[in-house]
Amino acid sequence: QVQLVESGGGLVQAGGSLRLSCAASGRPFSSYAMGWFRQAPGKERDFVAGIDWRGGTTDYADSVKGRFTISRDNVMNTVDLQMNDLKSEDTAVYYCAASKHHSGSSDCCEGNDDWGQGTQVTVSS
Numbered sequence: 137q138v139q140l141v142e143s144g145g146g147l148v149q150a151g152g153s154l155r156l157s158c159a160a161s162g163r164p165f166s167s168y169a170m171g172w173f174r175q176a177p178g179k180e181r182d183f184v185a186g187i188d189w190r191g192g193t194t195d196y197a198d199s200v201k202g203r204f205t206i207s208r209d210n211v212m213n214t215v216d217l218q219m220n221d222l223k224s225e226d227t228a229v230y231y232c233a234a235s236k237h238h239s240g241s242s243d244c245c246e247g248n249d250d251w252g253q254g255t256q257v258t259v260s261s
Contacts, residue, residue, distance in 0.1 A: 138160075138162035138163050138250050139159075139160070139161050139162050139252075140158055140159070140160050140232045140233070140253075141158065141159045141252060141253070142232050142252045142253065142255040143156070143159075144157050144255065145230060146257070146258070147258045147259075148257075148260070149259070149260050149261075150222060150223055150224055150259055150260065150261045152222050152259075153218070153219060153220045153222065154219045154222065154257060155216060155217070155219070156172065156216065156217040156219065156230055156255060156257070157214055157215075157217075158214060158216070158232030158252055159213065159214050160232075165213050166189060166210035166213070167189050167239060168234055168236065168237070168238065168239055168244075169234075169235040169242075169243045170187055170215045170232070170233065170234045170244055170245075171183065171186035171187065171206070171235075171241075171244035172184040172186075172206060172215075172230055172231065172233070173230070173231045173245075174226075174228035174230045174231065174257075175231070175254075176227060176228040176229075182197065183197055184197055184200055184204065184230070185200065185204055185205075185206035185217060186206070186241040186243070186244045186245075187207070187208050187215065188240050188241040189210075189239040190210075191208045193241040194206050195241045199225070200226075203221045203222075204217060205217070205220075206218075215232060217230070219257070222259045223259060224259050224261040225259075226257060226259050227257060228256075228257060229255065229256050229257075230256075230257050231251055231253075232251070232252040233245035233250065233252070234249060234250045235249050236248070236250065237249075
């Protein structure tokens, strides 16, 4: 059974930091792209960051460039998202995702890939 389990969400003041972590299990992940998405209330789920299979290439949404950093550990099967200088507009449920077929940082992910259940991030202004 494939599982992606996010942790690290919570309430933080604007300007603060949080680190999200996603633990993956149930199939090989080291050959595939992984990423983070977020969904704010009343909005669609949006891409936040992606990382290629080796961890050597990353992609970010313009809104988080310079503030968020994605990383992965293919031994531990984890992918993390370090979020700094958080803003109220970063408030959302954050989802971890893993591609089933693709390896590039811009290839993660679509609806039929593997997704976690999400973790809430709330930034107070």
